[in-house]
Amino acid sequence: MTLTQILKMLVACILVITFILVTASAYRQHRTISALAELTDATSSIVTQLAVDELAHVDETGNKYSYVLDPDRLDNLTFKREVGGENFEFQVSLGYQGSENLTFGPAPPENKTNCSLVVACSLWLNDRFQLAKFGVIAWYA
Amino acid sequence: MKQDGVADILAMAFMFVLLILGAVLMHAYSLRPLRAATDRQLELKCGHIYKALETAWVEPYTVSFLRAAAENIVLEHPTVPGPYLRSAMENALGYLSPPDYEISATLTQDGGILIFNENVRPPSKQFVRSGTVSITGAGGENVVVQVEVMLFSFS
Numbered sequence: 660m661t662l663t664q665i666l667k668m669l670v671a672c673i674l675v676i677t678f679i680l681v682t683a684s685a686y687r688q689h690r691t692i693s694a695l696a697e698l699t700d701a702t703s704s705i706v707t708q709l710a711v712d713e714l715a716h717v718d719e720t721g722n723k724y725s726y727v728l729d730p731d732r733l734d735n736l737t738f739k740r741e742v743g744g745e746n747f748e749f750q751v752s753l754g755y756q757g758s759e760n761l762t763f764g765p766a767p768p769e770n771k772t773n774c775s776l777v778v779a780c781s782l783w784l785n786d787r788f789q790l791a792k793f794g795v796i797a798w799y800a
Numbered sequence: 801m802k803q804d805g806v807a808d809i810l811a812m813a814f815m816f817v818l819l820i821l822g823a824v825l826m827h828a829y830s831l832r833p834l835r836a837a838t839d840r841q842l843e844l845k846c847g848h849i850y851k852a853l854e855t856a857w858v859e860p861y862t863v864s865f866l867r868a869a870a871e872n873i874v875l876e877h878p879t880v881p882g883p884y885l886r887s888a889m890e891n892a893l894g895y896l897s898p899p900d901y902e903i904s905a906t907l908t909q910d911g912g913i914l915i916f917n918e919n920v921r922p923p924s925k926q927f928v929r930s931g932t933v934s935i936t937g938a939g940g941e942n943v944v945v946q947v948e949v950m951l952f953s954f955s
Contacts, residue, residue: 667808670812674819677816681822681823681826685823685826685830688830692831696833696836699834699841700837700840703840706844707844724855725851756895776845777898778844778845779848779849779853780852781852781855787857788856788864789856790852790856790892790895791852791856792895792896
């Protein structure tokens with residue numbers, strides 16, 4: 660075997676190893692990105708579920724106002740959800756103009772990736788519909 | 801022999817270039833689901849902004865921001881006076897706007913137009929949520945005002 664042949668063989672091996680490493684890295688990145696996208700969508704789903712149904716203000720006649728939150732309903736809220744077959748935990752924050760943000764639920768763990776989403780909403784407070792911001796931080800349980 | 805050697809080296813160099821290009825494309829393409837999920841969140845934010853303006857009342861009145869704006873187009877004597885509404889609306893849009901984003905609201909009805917926060921820079925992306933507000937006109941007729949709320953991204 661000549662030196663040229665050895666070099667060619669070496670380069671071919673490097674090429675194959677690089678190919679395997681690049682494919683493995685792309686696969687790992689794809690899985691990470693998919694998990695992040697799933698977490699992002701789960702956070703959106705939780706926000707919608709809470710704003711439209713679970714925290715929605717219900718008046719004396721039983722009419723439900725979607726996108727209008729009733730802070731009193733936060734007391735009975737469970738901070739765990741199953742979305743798309745995966746379990747998530749979340750923390751809720753609520754604030755309106757001139758007030759500090761109030762948080763409800765467990766704090767997000769430091770060793771887990773979380774997704775935060777803050778949306779606009781109305782708040783039924785002091786017999787008025789007030790502008791407010793409603794936030795959810797969700798993570799894989 | 802020398803020509804064969806050069807051909808082999810060229811083939812290998814070409815394979816390396818292809819490999820690197822493929823890797824760059826694979827990594828760039830794999831970010832698409834995350835970008836799409838982020839866009840869906842922004843679409844959701846825009847919808848929530850519309851609903852918040854539709855339901856929240858202008859302080860100290862008992863009429864919502866969008867209804868008050870629609871009244872300003874249709875009625876001669878609206879519940880909320882024009883200059884006060886503009887100030888309250890722009891304050892509300894500033895409060896609701898996420899960092900690096902701007903919100904604009906446009907109401908139109910038969911040539912009448914009312915724009916809040918119109919001096920926005922050219923955005924890199926925009927999300928629109930449209931709807932209508934019905935107002936009973938001075939003659940008792942039902943007037944429909946078109947509403948468009950836009951969320952502009954600059955990142």
